[in-house]
Amino acid sequence: MAHSIVPPYLLARxxxxxxxxxxxxxxxxxxxxxxxxPLRAERQREGVFVPSSVVLDAAEPGMAxxxxxxxxxxxxxxxxxxxxxxxxxxxxxxxxxxxxVDDVAVNEAYxxxxxxxxxxxxxxxxxxxxxxxxxxxxxxxxxxxxxxAFWDGERMVFGDGDGEVFGRFxxxxxxxxxxxxxxxxxxxxxxxxxxxxGALNESFSDVIGALVEQHRLGQTAGEAxxxxxxxxxxxxxxxxxxxxxxxPGSAYDDDxxxxxxxxxxxxxxxxxxxxxGGVHLNSGIPNRAFALAARAVGGFAxxxxxxxxxDAMTGPLDERADFAAFxxxxxxxxxxxxxxxxxxxSAIAEAWRTVGVRSDERAD
Amino acid sequence: MSEQTDDETGTGADAGxGADAGxxxxxxxxxxxxxxxxxxxxxGGVAGMSPxxxxxAEGESDVxxxxxxxxxxxxxxxxxxxxDGADRFVYTIRVLVQAPKVAGERDARVxxxxxxxxxxxxxxxxxxxxxxxxxxxxx
Numbered sequence: 001m002a003h004s005i006v007p008p009y010l011l012a013r014x015x016x017x018x019x020x021x022x023x024x025x026x027x028x029x030x031x032x033x034x035x036x037x038p039l040r041a042e043r044q045r046e047g048v049f050v051p052s053s054v055v056l057d058a059a060e061p062g063m064a065x066x067x068x069x070x071x072x073x074x075x076x077x078x079x080x081x082x083x084x085x086x087x088x089x090x091x092x093x094x095x096x097x098x099x100x101v102d103d104v105a106v107n108e109a110y111x112x113x114x115x116x117x118x119x120x121x122x123x124x125x126x127x128x129x130x131x132x133x134x135x136x137x138x139x140x141x142x143x144x145x146x147x148x149a150f151w152d153g154e155r156m157v158f159g160d161g162d163g164e165v166f167g168r169f170x171x172x173x174x175x176x177x178x179x180x181x182x183x184x185x186x187x188x189x190x191x192x193x194x195x196x197x198g199a200l201n202e203s204f205s206d207v208i209g210a211l212v213e214q215h216r217l218g219q220t221a222g223e224a225x226x227x228x229x230x231x232x233x234x235x236x237x238x239x240x241x242x243x244x245x246x247x248p249g250s251a252y253d254d255d256x257x258x259x260x261x262x263x264x265x266x267x268x269x270x271x272x273x274x275x276x277g278g279v280h281l282n283s284g285i286p287n288r289a290f291a292l293a294a295r296a297v298g299g300f301a302x303x304x305x306x307x308x309x310x311d312a313m314t315g316p317l318d319e320r321a322d323f324a325a326f327x328x329x330x331x332x333x334x335x336x337x338x339x340x341x342x343x344x345x346s347a348i349a350e351a352w353r354t355v356g357v358r359s360d361e362r363a364d
Numbered sequence: 365m366s367e368q369t370d371d372e373t374g375t376g377a378d379a380g381x382g383a384d385a386g387x388x389x390x391x392x393x394x395x396x397x398x399x400x401x402x403x404x405x406x407x408g409g410v411a412g413m414s415p416x417x418x419x420x421a422e423g424e425s426d427v428x429x430x431x432x433x434x435x436x437x438x439x440x441x442x443x444x445x446x447x448d449g450a451d452r453f454v455y456t457i458r459v460l461v462q463a464p465k466v467a468g469e470r471d472a473r474v475x476x477x478x479x480x481x482x483x484x485x486x487x488x489x490x491x492x493x494x495x496x497x498x499x500x501x502x503x
Contacts, residue, residue, distance in 0.1 A: 148409040153448030166411070175410060182450040193450055201450065229411065242411050257413060273473075274405070275454065280412025 072133025075117040082142040105140040112176030119215045123302035129183035151182035177212030181205040189317045196322040198279035203286040221294040221301040245291040248284030264288040266356030293351035308334040327352040401460045410451040417494035436482040
């Protein structure tokens with residue numbers, strides 16, 4: 001058997017890096033087109049006419065064109081049905097103007113995208129994924145016994161679960177918000193999906209997922225359970241959810257699934273080649289920082305710490321940012337929004353210290 | 365000895381290379397000389413869980429049946445797939461073989477998007493034939 005001198009996984013990694021470089025260029029071109037969302041919303045509140053329906057030509061990522069004057073602040077949802085196959089996009093089963101259909105997964109996806117769109121717009125003044133009213137496309141009933149939901153770079157995709165461990169993935173609003181938020185990250189910070197930047201990418205999706213649920217329920221940070229993916233497990237599983245932001249590592253403890261492996265502190269940071277460098281494991285660390293800070297501040301999390309996280313993600317953040325760089329970005333954003341020495345800034349600084357990302361003695 | 369590979373690769377990897385090696389036929393006759401183990405581990409996905417599936421095979425027909433499938437996979441292709449998106453599965457596939465002409469270990473990391481053709485066939489068959497772990501009765 002011939003063994004390649006360069007192991008296959010390394011070749012794959014190298015080529016991936018190259019492809020990512022190309023992708024980044026395209027995304028950078030797209031990002032440069034995105035207007036400042038808070039400013040746009042501000043103008044709308046002031047009654048200033050905002051040219052809208054700026055759509056990006058799919059064939060030419062760098063090109064924008066004006067196609068009309070319809071508002072970009074309304075969601076444009078299209079739900080498709082993959083009918084158990086692993087082929088996208090599937091058959092369109094519900095469009096924006098359609099009423100509910102006789103399929104709970106379709107309606108959950110539709111409503112969940114609407115709720116996430118509402119959070120982004122009402123809390124952060126952001127019109128959809130790209131800030132320019134990008135249509136929200138989703139596919140349900142993907143694959144057979146498919147235990148996952150994902151963002152493929154253009155749409156959100158939901159499996160029905162295997163029925164033994166997982167039920168359908170649209171059943172959790174936080175998971176729908178999580179997937180849509182991957183789109184927001186793609187159009188903003190563009191955090192590389194690997195290692196610490198990948199874990200930050202994951203964590204921001206959990207943050208938005210949690211905030212969508214809290215926003216829809218009108219929950220304060222103190223009332224919220226800070227669980228991601230609650231209700232996805234079947235009754236056979238010993239677990240509450242996929243993850244706990246406030247107490248990473250406590251979401252499930254099951255004889256088949258094992259125990260929730262998330263760390264909640266840098267001391268437990270997991271070095272691994274799996275899962276793109278443990279992006280779904282180490283996200284527990286920034287997740288906990290967010291939840292701790294939000295609870296310390298109290299009130300609606302999207303108005304305080306949530307707004308700061310959003311500012312950090314849409315500000316000047318390197319796509320390879322590590323936890324420390326992101327922590328710094330949140331403190332800069334918090335000082336800018338709430339003032340240095342504010343309750344929010346203090347809570348955020350304390351939270352990063354608690355999870356071991358920031359120490360007390362910093363030379364800044 | 366005219367062969368000079370024993371110092372580094374004397375693990376059986378070259379047992380079949382020298383057709384005139386005296387112990388080949390004898391080794392072939394032993395059931396233990398043909399064995400295979402395949403482990404498929406999946407990571408990633410929004411749930412962040414890492415299930416794995418393992419099959420073992422012994423005996424000529426059984427091992428060769430798996431080897432045909434293993435050999436049809438593009439182990440050295442290094443195809444990266446499209447890195448777009450998030451929460452996709454990543455598969456790690458590891459094969460340990462001990463057989464007269466094929467021996468050693470190979471592994472590959474295959475993103476879900478590239479899990480097509482023989483990769484998909486191999487993973488599906490391993491998943492189907494791996495013994496499921498029994499779930500204890502809930503308290």
